[in-house]
Amino acid sequence: MEELIYIVEDDEGLRELYEGAFEGVYKTMLFENGKDFFCQFEKNRPDLIILDIMLPDMDGYTILTKIREVDEKIPVLIVSAKSDEISAVKGLNKGADDYIAKPFSVLELIARIKTNIRRANLYVKSQRGFVIDNNVYKIFFEGRDLGLTLKEFKLLKMLIAHTGVTVEREELFREVWGESFMGETRTLDIHISQLRDKITECGGGDVIVTVRGIGYRFEAQ
Amino acid sequence: MEELIYIVEDDEGLRELYEGAFEGVYKTMLFENGKDFFCQFEKNRPDLIILDIMLPDMDGYTILTKIREVDEKIPVLIVSAKSDEISAVKGLNKGADDYIAKPFSVLELIARIKTNIRRANLYVKSQRGFVIDNNVYKIFFEGRDLGLTLKEFKLLKMLIAHTGVTVEREELFREVWGESFMGETRTLDIHISQLRDKITECGGGDVIVTVRGIGYRFEAQ
DNA sequence: AGGTGAATGTAATGTTTATGTAAGGTGCTA
DNA sequence: TAGCACCTTACATAAACATTACATTCACCT
Numbered sequence: 001m002e003e004l005i006y007i008v009e010d011d012e013g014l015r016e017l018y019e020g021a022f023e024g025v026y027k028t029m030l031f032e033n034g035k036d037f038f039c040q041f042e043k044n045r046p047d048l049i050i051l052d053i054m055l056p057d058m059d060g061y062t063i064l065t066k067i068r069e070v071d072e073k074i075p076v077l078i079v080s081a082k083s084d085e086i087s088a089v090k091g092l093n094k095g096a097d098d099y100i101a102k103p104f105s106v107l108e109l110i111a112r113i114k115t116n117i118r119r120a121n122l123y124v125k126s127q128r129g130f131v132i133d134n135n136v137y138k139i140f141f142e143g144r145d146l147g148l149t150l151k152e153f154k155l156l157k158m159l160i161a162h163t164g165v166t167v168e169r170e171e172l173f174r175e176v177w178g179e180s181f182m183g184e185t186r187t188l189d190i191h192i193s194q195l196r197d198k199i200t201e202c203g204g205g206d207v208i209v210t211v212r213g214i215g216y217r218f219e220a221q
Numbered sequence: 222m223e224e225l226i227y228i229v230e231d232d233e234g235l236r237e238l239y240e241g242a243f244e245g246v247y248k249t250m251l252f253e254n255g256k257d258f259f260c261q262f263e264k265n266r267p268d269l270i271i272l273d274i275m276l277p278d279m280d281g282y283t284i285l286t287k288i289r290e291v292d293e294k295i296p297v298l299i300v301s302a303k304s305d306e307i308s309a310v311k312g313l314n315k316g317a318d319d320y321i322a323k324p325f326s327v328l329e330l331i332a333r334i335k336t337n338i339r340r341a342n343l344y345v346k347s348q349r350g351f352v353i354d355n356n357v358y359k360i361f362f363e364g365r366d367l368g369l370t371l372k373e374f375k376l377l378k379m380l381i382a383h384t385g386v387t388v389e390r391e392e393l394f395r396e397v398w399g400e401s402f403m404g405e406t407r408t409l410d411i412h413i414s415q416l417r418d419k420i421t422e423c424g425g426g427d428v429i430v431t432v433r434g435i436g437y438r439f440e441a442q
Numbered sequence: 443a444g445g446t447g448a449a450t451g452t453a454a455t456g457t458t459t460a461t462g463t464a465a466g467g468t469g470c471t472a
Numbered sequence: 473t474a475g476c477a478c479c480t481t482a483c484a485t486a487a488a489c490a491t492t493a494c495a496t497t498c499a500c501c502t
Contacts, residue, residue: 092332097340098319099333111313119318119340135386137432149488152433186450187490193452212449212498370477407461408479414463433460433487 003047053080075116128220144202159218166217224268234320274301296337348442382438
C-alpha cells in the first residue's frame with residue numbers, strides 16, 4: 001500500500017497539519033512552490049497531488065494546467081481558502097479531480113484522497129517508478145515501456161502486488177501458469193531472468209530478489 | 222455529447238431544480254425510489270448517477286453498495302441534507318465518487334458532474350476522427366464511410382467504446398456474435414483483418430492493436 | 443577455509459501457439 | 473441467380489514459450 005502523495009503548500013501551519021494527518025497512512029513529500037514541485041514531479045510521479053491555490057511563485061491553476069499537459073490521469077485535489085463557489089468551479093473545470101475548501105476536516109480530506117486513489121487505481125497502479133497499466137497489459141519503468149510478454153507481465157504484476165514480501169515459486173506458478181503446477185521445470189527462472197534483463201534495459205535496478213529455496217521478492221529501494 | 226444522468230431523488234422541490242438546471246445540458250431521468258431506479262438501471266446504464274441519501278424505501282448507501290456490486294466504474298455523486306462530515310466520509314468510503322451537501326450551488330453541482338464524467342470518459346471515449354452513426358449503422362473516418370458490414374460495425378463500435386482498453390476475445394465474441402461462444406474459430410481474426418483493411422483504405426492508421434493472448438484494443442494516438 | 447551438491451542464472455535452441463490473411467464455400471436476400 | 477455477408481479451410485508467419493545444457497552461485501558440511 002503506502003501511497004505517495006505530493007503536497008504543494010506554502011502555509012507553515014497547514015504543512016504541519018498534513019504531516020501529522022498522513023503520518024503512517026501515506027508517504028508524503030511537501031513543496032513550497034511550483035518550481036520545486038515540478039523538479040520532483042518530472043523525476044517521479046506520485047499517486048495523488050494536493051494543490052493549494054494560493055502560492056508565492058505561480059498560482060495553483062497554472063500548476064494544474066501544466067500537470068494536465070503531461071498527465072491527464074493523475075488525481076489532483078485542490079485546496080483553497082476561498083470558499084466561494086467560483087474557485088471550485090474554476091478548479092474543477094481546469095481538470096482537477098476534487099476540490100476541498102479551507103477550513104476542512106482531516107477526516108473528510110482522507111476520505112476524499114482514498115476515493116480518488118481508488119478510482120485511479122482501478123486502471124493503473126504504480127509502485128516506485130513502476131507503473132502497471134491493466135488496460136493495455138503493459139508495465140512501465142519511469143515512463144519507459146518494459147515491453148513484456150503476457151507471462152512476464154503477469155509475473156511482474158504479481159511480484160509488485162506483493163512488494164516487500166517473498167512469493168513462493170509454487171504460488172507464482174499457480175497464478176501465472178494456472179493450476180497445473182508442472183513439477184520440475186526451469187521455466188519460471190528463465191522468465192525471471194528475462195524480466196531482469198528488460199528492467200535493466202530500462203534503467204531499473206535490482207528489484208527482483210532471489211530468495212533461495214523459497215521464491216522471489218520485489219523490492220523497491 | 223448529451224450525456225445521460227439518472228437522478229434518485231424524492232423531494233419534489235429538488236426534482237424541479239434538477240430538471241431546470243440540466244435543461245439542454247444533460248439528458249436526465251428521475252426516480253423517486255431505489256426500486257424504480259434499479260429497474261431502469263438494469264436495462265440501460267447512464268453516464269452518471271446522482272443519489273440522494275434520504276429516500277423512502279432504501280437509503281442511498283444501500284443503493285450505492287448495490288450499484289458498486291455490478292458496476293465499479295460508473296460515477297456516483299451523493300447528495301445529502303446532512304452537512305456533517307460523517308455523511309461525506311461514509312458515502313465516499315462506500316465507493317461514491319463525489320459528495321455534495323445541501324444546500325448546494327447549481328454552478329458547483331454542474332462543475333462536479335462535468336469533472337466526474339470527464340474522468341470516466343478518459344477511459345471510454347475519444348474517437349479521434351471516427352464517428353459512429355447508430356441510426357444508419359455506419360462508421361466514418363474523417364468523413365469517409367468505412368463501408369462496414371453489420372458484424373464489422375458492431376466489432377469496431379465495441380472497440381471504440383473501450384478506447385484505450387484491451388477487450389478480450391471472448392468478450393468481443395459475446396457482444397458481437399451473441400452468447401454462443403463457439404470454441405475455436407478464426408472468424409474474429411478475419412473480421413479484424415477486414416476492419417484493418419477498410420480503415421487503411423480510408424486513410425486511418427494502425428488503430429486496432431493486437432494484445433497477444435488477450436484480445437484487441439482500439440488506440441487513438 | 444575449501445569442497446560439495448543443490449538451487450539458480452542464462453545462452454542457445456527447439457517447439458508450440460496465436461494470429462494474419464488469401465481463397466473458396468455456404469446460405470440468405472433481393 | 474447475382475450479390476453480399478459470413479464462415480471455414482488452409483497455410484504462412486512471428487511471437488511466445490519451453491527445454492536443454494552448461495555456468496554460476498550459495499548454503500552447508502567437514
